[in-house]
Amino acid sequence: xxxxxxxxxxxxxxxxxxxxxxxxxxxxxxxxxxxxxxxxxxxxxxxxxxxxxxxxxxxxxxxxxxxxxxxxxxxxxxxxxxxxxxxxxxxxxxxxxxxxxxxxxxxxxxxxxxxxxxxxxxxxxxxxxxxxxxxxxxxxxxxxxxxxxxxxxxxxxxxxxxxxxxxxxxxxxxxxxxxxxxxxxxxxxxxxxxxxxxxxxxxxxxxxxxxxxxxxxxxxxxxxxxxxxxxxxxxxxxxxxxxxxxxxxxxxxxxxxxxxxxxxxxxxxxxxxxxxxxxxxxxxxxxxxxxxxxxxxxxxxxxxxxxxxxxxxxxxxxxxxxxxxxxxxxxxxxxxxxxxxxxxxxxxxxxxxxxxxxxxxxxxxxxxxxxxxxxxxxxxxxxxxxxxxxxxxxxxxxxxxxxxxxxxxxxxxxxxxxxxxxxxxxxxxxxxxxxxxxxxxxxxxxxxxxxxxxxxxxxxxxxxxxxxxxxxxxxxxxxxxxxxxxxxxxxxxxxxxxxxxxxxxxxxxxxxxxxxxxxxxxxxxxxxxxxxxxxxxxxxxxxxxxxxxxxxxxxxxxxxxxxxxxxxxxxxxxxxxxxxxxxxxxxxxxxxxxxxxxxxxxxxxxxxxxxxxxxxxxxxxxxxxxxxxxxxxxxxxxxxxxxxxxxxxxxxxxxxxxxxxxxxxxxxxxxxxxxxxxxxxxxxxxxxxxxxxxxxxxxxxxxxxxxxxxxxxxxxxxxxxxxxxxxxxxxxxxxxxxxxxxxxxxxxxxxxxxxxxxxxxxxxxxxxxxxxxxxxxxxxxxxxxxxxxxxxxxxxxxxxxxxxxxxxxxxxxxxxxxxxxxxxxxxxxxxxxxxxxxxxxxxxxxxxxxxxxxxxxxxxxxxxxxxxxxxxxxxxxxxxxxxxxxxxxxxxxxxxxxxxxxxxxxxxxxxxxxxxxxxxxxxxxxxxxxxxxxxxxxxxxxxxxxxxxxxxxxxxxxxxxxxxxxxxxxxxxxxxxxx
Numbered sequence: 010x011x012x013x014x015x016x017x018x019x020x021x022x023x024x025x026x027x028x029x030x031x032x033x034x035x036x037x038x039x040x041x042x043x044x045x046x047x048x049x050x051x052x053x054x055x056x057x058x059x060x061x062x063x064x065x066x067x068x069x070x071x072x073x074x075x076x077x078x079x080x081x082x083x084x085x086x087x088x089x090x091x092x093x094x095x096x097x098x099x100x101x102x103x104x105x106x107x108x109x110x111x112x113x114x115x116x117x118x119x120x121x122x123x124x125x126x127x128x129x130x131x132x133x134x135x136x137x138x139x140x141x142x143x144x145x146x147x148x149x150x151x152x153x154x155x156x157x158x159x160x161x162x163x164x165x166x167x168x169x170x171x172x173x174x175x176x177x178x179x180x181x182x183x184x185x186x187x188x189x190x191x192x193x194x195x196x197x198x199x200x201x202x203x204x205x206x207x208x209x210x211x212x213x214x215x216x217x218x219x220x221x222x223x224x225x226x227x228x229x230x231x232x233x234x235x236x237x238x239x240x241x242x243x244x245x246x247x248x249x250x251x252x253x254x255x256x257x258x259x260x261x262x263x264x265x266x267x268x269x270x271x272x273x274x275x276x277x278x279x280x281x282x283x284x285x286x287x288x289x290x291x292x293x294x295x296x297x298x299x300x301x302x303x304x305x306x307x308x309x310x311x312x313x314x315x316x317x318x319x320x321x322x323x324x325x326x327x328x329x330x331x332x333x334x335x336x337x338x339x340x341x342x343x344x345x346x347x348x349x350x351x352x353x354x355x356x357x358x359x360x361x362x363x364x365x366x367x368x369x370x371x372x373x374x375x376x377x378x379x380x381x382x383x384x385x386x387x388x389x390x391x392x393x394x395x396x397x398x399x400x401x402x403x404x405x406x407x408x409x410x411x412x413x414x415x416x417x418x419x420x421x422x423x424x425x426x427x428x429x430x431x432x433x434x435x436x437x438x439x440x441x442x443x444x445x446x447x448x449x450x451x452x453x454x455x456x457x458x459x460x461x462x463x464x465x466x467x468x469x470x471x472x473x474x475x476x477x478x479x480x481x482x483x484x485x486x487x488x489x490x491x492x493x494x495x496x497x498x499x500x501x502x503x504x505x506x507x508x509x510x511x512x513x514x515x516x517x518x519x520x521x522x523x524x525x526x527x528x529x530x531x532x533x534x535x536x537x538x539x540x541x542x543x544x545x546x547x548x549x550x551x552x553x554x555x556x557x558x559x560x561x562x563x564x565x566x567x568x569x570x571x572x573x574x575x576x577x578x579x580x581x582x583x584x585x586x587x588x589x590x591x592x593x594x595x596x597x598x599x600x601x602x603x604x605x606x607x608x609x610x611x612x613x614x615x616x617x618x619x620x621x622x623x624x625x626x627x628x629x630x631x632x633x634x635x636x637x638x639x640x641x642x643x644x645x646x647x648x649x650x651x652x653x654x655x656x657x658x659x660x661x662x663x664x665x666x667x668x669x670x671x672x673x674x675x676x677x678x679x680x681x682x683x684x685x686x687x688x689x690x691x692x693x694x695x696x697x698x699x700x701x702x703x704x705x706x707x708x709x710x711x712x713x714x715x716x717x718x719x720x721x722x723x724x725x726x727x728x729x730x731x732x733x734x735x736x737x738x739x740x741x742x743x744x745x746x747x748x749x750x751x752x753x754x755x756x757x758x759x760x761x762x763x764x765x766x767x768x769x770x771x772x773x774x775x776x777x778x779x780x781x782x783x784x785x786x787x788x789x790x791x792x793x794x795x796x797x798x799x800x801x802x803x804x805x806x807x808x809x810x811x812x813x814x815x816x817x818x819x820x821x822x823x824x825x826x827x828x829x830x831x832x833x834x835x836x837x838x839x840x841x842x843x844x845x846x847x848x849x850x851x852x853x854x855x856x857x858x859x860x861x862x863x864x865x866x867x868x869x870x871x872x873x874x875x876x877x878x879x880x881x882x883x884x885x886x887x888x889x890x891x892x893x894x895x896x897x898x899x900x901x902x903x904x905x906x907x908x909x910x911x912x913x914x915x916x917x918x919x920x921x922x923x924x925x926x927x928x929x930x931x932x933x934x935x936x937x938x939x940x941x942x943x944x945x946x947x948x949x950x951x952x953x954x955x956x957x958x959x960x961x962x963x964x965x966x967x968x969x970x971x972x973x974x975x976x977x978x979x980x981x982x983x984x985x986x987x988x
Contacts, residue, residue, distance in 0.1 A: 034215075052197060053111060053181055056158070059150040060112050064128045067139060089125060089140035104193075107183040111195075112143065117184060124160060124184070124193075143195075160184075161194045267363040270349065271300045271316055278358065287342070287365045289334045300361075304332060306344075315346035319359045324348065329366065341370040392474045395420050399459060399467025411473065416446035420473075424455065440476065452480040499574070503591040507531045507549055510590070519574075519597055521567030532593075539565040539572075548578040552591050555580055561598070573602045633674065636667035643667075669712070672972060673750070691823050692957050695849045696738040698765060698773075699725055700980075705745055705763075707863075707976050709753070719756055724764030734773070735847040739970075740820045741775075747813035748777040748840050755838070756781030772826070773846040778839045784832040792830065793818045817842070865979055867894040867986050871914055874898050875905040875929065876921040876948070885919065888975045894986075902927025909936055915943065917985050920965070922949045930963045937964035944985040948973060 067088065102119040106112065112126040118140060119125075125140035147158040161178060178196040185192050258279070261268055267284030271277055277300050280290065288304045300316065301309040307330065308314045315326040328344040342363045349358040387394050388409035395407035404421050411420045423443050437457040445451055454474040462468040493500050499516035503509060509527040517523055520537070527535065538545045540563045548558040558578040566572055574595040581590040643660040646652060652660070706723045745763060752761045759780030768774040784792060793814050821828045821842045828842035872894055874885050882898050889896065897912065899905035901924045909915065918936065922929040933945045947960060947968035960968055966985070969978060 049181060052156070056146065056150055056181070057111060057113075060126075060146050063141065063146055063149055064113060067128065067141060068130055087142055087145070089120075090137055103187045104184040104191075105187060107185070111182050112146070117143065156197055158195060158197055161196050163192055163194075267365075269300075269361050269363075271359045271361065273320060273356065273358070275299050275301065275316060284363065287340070287363060289336065289338075303335065306330060306332060315344060315361065316359050319346055319348050320356070340365055340367040342366060392472060393420065393453075394473075395471045396462075397421065397469045397471065399469050402469070405468070414443070414445050414451070414473075420471075424471075450477070451475060452477045497596075499593075499595040499597070501532075501593040501595070503532060503593060505553070505588045505591070507533055507591070516595070519566065519572060519595070520564065537564055539563040544576075548576065549591070552578045552580045553588060555588075562595070564595075571599075572597060573599045633671065636671040636674070639667040640664050640671070666712075689819070689823065691737045691740060693735050693737050694957075695733055695735055698732045698734055699727070701738065701742055702745075702764070704977065704980050705742060705749070708746075708974065709749055711976060718758040719753060720760045722760065722762045724762060726764070726766040733849040735849055736844055737824060740824065741844065744817045744820050744842065745775060745777070747817045751813055751840075752777050752779035752781065752838070755779070759837070767846065768843060769846075771846055772843045774841055774843045776839060776841045778837065780837040783834040783836050783838055784830065785834050789830055789832065793828075863979075863983075865892045865983055867892045867982075870916045870986050871895040871897065871912070872982070873905060873908050873912075873915050873918045875900075875902065875918060875924065875932065877901055877924045878921075881921070884973075885978075888978060892979070901925050902929060902932030905932050906935055909939055909943075917982060918943065918945045919969075919982075920945050920947050922947055922968075930959075933965055934963045946981060946985070 104117045104119060104124070106115045106117060114127040116127045117124050118127075124143045126143050126146075128139045128141060130137045130139055143160070151157050158181075161180075178194075180194045180196045182195045183192060184195070261279070261281045264281060264283065267287045268279075268281045269277055269284050270279040277298055280288075284290075306314070306328075308328070315328060318326050324347065326344075326346040328346075329341065330344065331339055331341050333339050343366050345362040347360055347362075348356045349360055351357045387406075390408060390410060393408060393411040393414060395411055396405045397403060398405055402421070404419050407415075407420050414420075415423060424441065437455075439455050441453050441455050443451045443453055452475070454476045456472045456474075457469060459467060459469050493513050496513065496515060499519050500511075500513045501509065501516055502511040508529050508531055509524070512522070512524050512527060522535070533546065533549070542563075544560055544562050548560070548562075551558045557580070558576075560576060562574050562576045564572040564574055575598045576596075577594045579592045579594075580588055581592055583589040643664045647657060647660055702723055702725060706721070709721055749761065749763060752763075756779040761777070761779045763775070763777045765773055765775045818828050821844065825845045826843040828840070830838060830840050832838040872889070874882055874896060876882055876885075876898075877900050882896075886896055897908050897915070899908055903926050905918065905920070906927075909918075918933075920929040920933055924932075929947060933947070936943060936945060944966045945964060947965045948971060949968060950971040957968075967981060969981060
């Protein structure tokens with residue numbers, strides 16, 4: 010039954026092995042076939058890519074050459090454009106590809122045994138057919154792949170397809186002529202075929218299968234013979250008897266370890282072949298010698314002797330020790346000593362097994378020294394190295410650099426604080442920040458990678474490079490770069506050949522030139538210098554001689570703007586003291602140049618101002634002393650009783666005239682002082698334009714009534730209905746009076762006319778026209794400057810300080826208008842000025858009738874004059890004598906209140922603002938509480954210090970400025986008494 014089972018098992022085993030072998034053969038053959046197909050597809054794709062590159066170069070060549078004809082392209086590039094005349098749709102030299110995508114088209118032609126593929130060059134304007142040689146594609150593909158392609162005919166197919174053929178071909182595509190008269194193939198010669206390889210593997214496996222089958226059959230027969238002999242001997246011997254039949258010396262001689270047997274008397278009774286080989290015994294030495302006489306141990310005759318130890322009861326002794334051969338060579342052995350017993354368990358001998366470990370020990374020593382060497386090497390590296398376990402991530406090794414850096418701490422703890430764990434460890438690189446054992450900041454470049462260590466265990470290596478210095482340099486470089494980029498001066502770096510290598514943004518902002526426009530161009534070739542002095546060339550020559558150059562250069566920008574620059578040229582040398590760069594720093598001093606011009610102009614103006622000041626002081630002295638001389642002189646003459654009444658009246662008129670002139674001079678000085686200090690103010694009120702002009706007319710008519718050579722006239726655009734506007738009454742009056750004063754001054758005879766008209770709906774224009782001496786055109790430009798006159802010589806005929814027009818111009822501009830002059834020498838002058846026209850719906854009676862002076866009759870009216878100066882009351886009394894008005898005099902505010910309380914028919918109060926005991930402000934406030942309708946007109950010698958708002962708050966209806974002119978006072982009082 011067992012034989013039957015064994016027979017069936019053997020058949021099944023051989024059959025299974027045969028089927029498995031067949032399956033392997035099929036898989037190998039199919040695998041080789043698939044690999045060949047894959048490789049064929051790869052080759053086809055690469056050839057298609059080469060074809061695409063070639064056709065792209067054809068199109069680039071075609072479109073790039075503009076002046077060449079198609080014929081010249083055909084000659085130079087072996088291309089055929091269009092369809093040759095010898096080719097028709099049924100000609101034998103027309104071929105069709107089996108793979109239409111291999112060359113972008115399924116059509117090829119054969120001309121002079123050379124094949125051409127078709128390609129279309131097409132766009133919106135042109136559509137041309139191009140034929141290019143296929144062998145050009147083969148050459149291009151062979152250049153970058155090393156695989157040669159060829160076109161094979163059918164005659165070479167049989168030899169090329171043979172598996173054993175040394176010139177085997179690998180076919181990629183087939184071309185058939187259109188009439189099927191000829192077929193060719195595109196193939197790769199000498200190409201390694203996986204399919205052919207599979208045939209060789211299958212053949213070898215078949216041989217191995219046959220050999221193994223024969224060996225198994227022979228072994229089976231041999232086994233049966235031995236089994237039959239053993240079966241025949243088994244009944245005769247048991248196990249012990251069978252062991253006794255073993256020949257022990259032969260068995261010991263065949264062992265791989267050296268063995269010697271020593272009796273209890275330390276005599277060697279046996280050495281096997283391996284022992285003699287290890288100890289160097291060539292056969293001359295015989296047994297029965299003492300064991301310590303040769304190949305002795307350092308432990309012989311000691312308590313650690315392995316023989317003595319076995320005899321003393323030890324069962325096994327293991328030693329590894331060094332021993333010396335007879336030739337003095339030292340070897341390292343491993344020794345195993347154990348006892349040999351007889352049948353009764355008594356020790357009859359000691360066996361020593363030795364094994365020469367010298368090579369292993371030497372290798373271990375080499376490994377140890379190598380490890381020490383590598384340890385020293387890694388500890389000597391100027392950067393950190395560590396190894397960690399790929400599974401547990403425990404640090405297995407870190408060199409001295411890291412130990413010193415971390416003060417013997419685990420580097421992993423510091424790294425994990427800075428870097429996230431990356432499980433791939435493939436070329437991982439990151440910058441981290443660490444602190445060494447002294448607390449110093451260290452920037453590290455951390456690189457990690459994985460590798461297989463001992464027993465293919467995954468390990469992770471790490472390298473830490475100290476890049477602190479690099480980071481500092483980068484920081485300083487960035488700081489320097491930003492400093493250069495944002496510096497307010499232009500910085501240029503030139504090569505030793507004057508070529509631009511770098512410019513900062515300020516240079517681009519200064520000149521409009523960019524680095525793209527200037528790079529590698531010489532600074533001398535871009536026409537950067539504006540003048541022809543050649544300072545740029547001089548500076549470059551001096552720098553090339555190793556010297557610095559500083560100076561001013563006039564540059565021209567891209568837009569043509571002239572720029573002044575303070576330039577500094579400095580040489581930059583390399584380590585060999587050769588000129589490496591030229592550093593140019595340019596500071597824009599264009600504005601400083603403008604300031605310099607302004608300073609020179611200001612200096613000239615200051616000198617002119619100083620001259621004018623000297624002239625002004627001289628004029629001032631003259632202008633003040635002249636009226637004072639007349640006033641003092643005529644006043645002293647009035648004391649002479651011999652002067653007639655007519656002469657005395659003339660003296661009064663001269664005193665009055667010169668007093669007005671002196672007053673006008675002082676007012677002008679105060680006014681120009683206020684203008685220069687910015688203290689002049691505009692106070693707009695509602696007033697009648699016609700009334701203002703009538704008042705001015707009467708004043709000048711009274712002043713000039715003795716001069717019959719000049720006719721004064723007033724022209725108003727609105728004559729019947731009065732015109733009320735919102736503006737500064739006093740300032741407008743002041744301007745017109747200044748202009749009229751000049752007109753009378755510079756008009757020896759003729760006329761002076763003034764008036765107004767509406768220029769437009771937003772502006773009112775006033776004018777003063779005279780027939781005087783006029784102004785030359787070159788004097789008009791500075792006639793409005795303070796202290797300037799058309800004639801400022803010491804021989805001039807007309808006096809004055811030259812302030813009237815300057816004051817008028819400033820006032821007009823403050824009012825929101827403008828002033829100008831039209832003048833012709835010896836023909837007269839016309840002065841015009843405008844102010845904003847702001848009409849008010851109020852009407853005043855026109856007090857001007859004809860050219861005479863109005864007569865005032867205030868009979869039955871009472872005026873209270875509050876003034877602490879008696880001379881002022883006398884003046885008021887004399888000025889108002891002809892009006893028949895009743896006057897009351899109060900010397901302070903308290904007396905004025907008593908008059909108000911006792912007198913019920915007081916019609917108006919002339920109130921001085923500054924008085925003892927009670928001033929005019931307090932008195933007026935109380936008066937208005939008693940009688941709100943009683944008009945109070947203030948009088949003050951400090952008009953510029955009194956605010957109109959303050960006057961209105963205390964109840965004043967208006968205010969008269971001292972010195973008070975009679976006609977002005979009468980007009981102001983008449984406004985309140987006539988109703």
